Amino acid sequence: MKLDFETKKVLAGMVAILTMVFIGIQFTGPKLENPIITGDFQAPPAVKDIVRRSCYDCHSNEPNLRWYDKVAPAYWRVAEHVRQGRKGLNFSTWDSLAPADQKAKLWESLNQIVAGAMPLKDYELVHPSAKLSGSDIGVLKKYIRSLRVRNIPGDTAKINALAKQTMQVKALKAPMDLPKALNGISYIPDYKNWEAVSSTERYDNGTMRIIFGNDVAVKAIQEEHTNPWPNGTILAKVAWDEVEDKSGNVSSGAFKQVEYMIKDDKKYASTKGWGFARFKTPAMVPYGKTETFATECVNCHQPMSANDFVFTTPIKH
Numbered sequence: 287m288k289l290d291f292e293t294k295k296v297l298a299g300m301v302a303i304l305t306m307v308f309i310g311i312q313f314t315g316p317k318l319e320n321p322i323i324t325g326d327f328q329a330p331p332a333v334k335d336i337v338r339r340s341c342y343d344c345h346s347n348e349p350n351l352r353w354y355d356k357v358a359p360a361y362w363r364v365a366e367h368v369r370q371g372r373k374g375l376n377f378s379t380w381d382s383l384a385p386a387d388q389k390a391k392l393w394e395s396l397n398q399i400v401a402g403a404m405p406l407k408d409y410e411l412v413h414p415s416a417k418l419s420g421s422d423i424g425v426l427k428k429y430i431r432s433l434r435v436r437n438i439p440g441d442t443a444k445i446n447a448l449a450k451q452t453m454q455v456k457a458l459k460a461p462m463d464l465p466k467a468l469n470g471i472s473y474i475p476d477y478k479n480w481e482a483v484s485s486t487e488r489y490d491n492g493t494m495r496i497i498f499g500n501d502v503a504v505k506a507i508q509e510e511h512t513n514p515w516p517n518g519t520i521l522a523k524v525a526w527d528e529v530e531d532k533s534g535n536v537s538s539g540a541f542k543q544v545e546y547m548i549k550d551d552k553k554y555a556s557t558k559g560w561g562f563a564r565f566k567t568p569a570m571v572p573y574g575k576t577e578t579f580a581t582e583c584v585n586c587h588q589p590m591s592a593n594d595f596v597f598t599t600p601i602k603h
């Protein structure tokens with residue numbers, strides 16, 4: 287194609303303007319600050335290497351930005367990822383977490399890695415070295431398992447807790463009024479009649495949990511319509527102490543809590559289409575100090591946004 291002089295002039299002008307805009311934006315937008323490292327994550331070298339390579343760019347105060355990360359507009363996105371990433375998990379301030387919280391963060395991290403939510407997929411595309419192999423995940427799993435709370439065989443404290451709880455439940459005379467969380471969601475006793483769709487063991491804190499689904503949830507699983515889940519779905523996650531006998535058999539001990547996620551994309555639009563509620567102890571004490579307590583739930587479920595904010599991969603019957 288032959289361009290006449292006028293067209294060439296216009297094109298050259300456009301290229302010049304775009305170049306100037308491109309250079310101009312390099313000086314605008316958010317800038318990433320790197321606060322000091324107060325207490326770095328400590329772990330065996332094999333574990334530390336994996337975490338450093340795959341997670342530190344967004345979850346530490348020492349991101350290793352490549353030149354192509356530093357060019358706006360990509361840089362703005364990188365800076366925002368680091369800002370958001372650090373908010374929930376920062377390996378550079380690791381020692382500010384209590385040991386139990388450190389274990390919980392690692393457990394949560396493993397969940398998100400296994401679920402494919404972390405490291406962020408678009409980042410992985412551009413930084414292939416951050417991708418975790420099956421054996422990397424194996425190393426992390428083994429390490430997190432090594433931190434597990436050892437069950438004490440025949441743990442009298444746990445057995446007594448269960449006995450006490452059973453007595454208390456028996457002593458309840460009238461059926462209790464259904465407790466209500468601050469966002470208006472009531473305790474739903476019927477979950478005990480629902481189908482178990484998955485179970486998990488939290489080896490970091492010695493509890494076991496079962497996830498139940500109501501009829502709508504079970505139908506959605508059978509029809510493979512779980513992304514998004516249909517309105518009317520309710521998932522209930524229940525946690526108990528884990529009690530181990532002398533031969534290593536594990537059974538459920540005292541009841542800890544039940545949590546619900548109720549799907550209604552209009553009613554709960556402000557919390558990603560799910561109504562969240564948690565009730566603790568057999569007295570079913572609603573969790574949360576203010577009406578916005580569910581922000582906490584949403585934030586931790588956020589990395590599962592591509593999976594309708596649900597972690598569980600249901601077992602198909």
Ligand code: HEC
Pocket residue numbers: 337340341342343344345366367368370371373374375391394395396398399404405406409416585586588589
């Ligand atoms: C490219 C940036 C990036 C990388 C790399 C990355 N993350 Fe994230 N991570 C985020 C962002 C952003 C969030 C905030 C939630 C969201 O928007 O998805 C987050 C959230 C999390 C959370 C939830 C924190 C909370 O409690 O609020 C965990 C856990 C997590 N990431 C673990 C990891 C692990 C483990 C790795 C490495 C295997 C990793 N991430 C790699 C950006 C990243």
Ligand code: HEC
Pocket residue numbers: 394397486495497521522523545546547562563564573579580582583584586587595596597598599
């Ligand atoms: C620290 C992170 C974190 C926070 C905070 C959190 N969740 Fe979850 N939630 C998880 C993980 C991880 C799972 C996967 C199930 C498991 O392994 O226990 C889960 C699973 C669930 C499930 C079963 C469905 C699913 O997504 O797999 C429900 C219901 C649930 N959470 C409700 C809540 C409610 C209600 C709150 C707030 C009161 C909340 N969660 C806060 C991490 C979190």
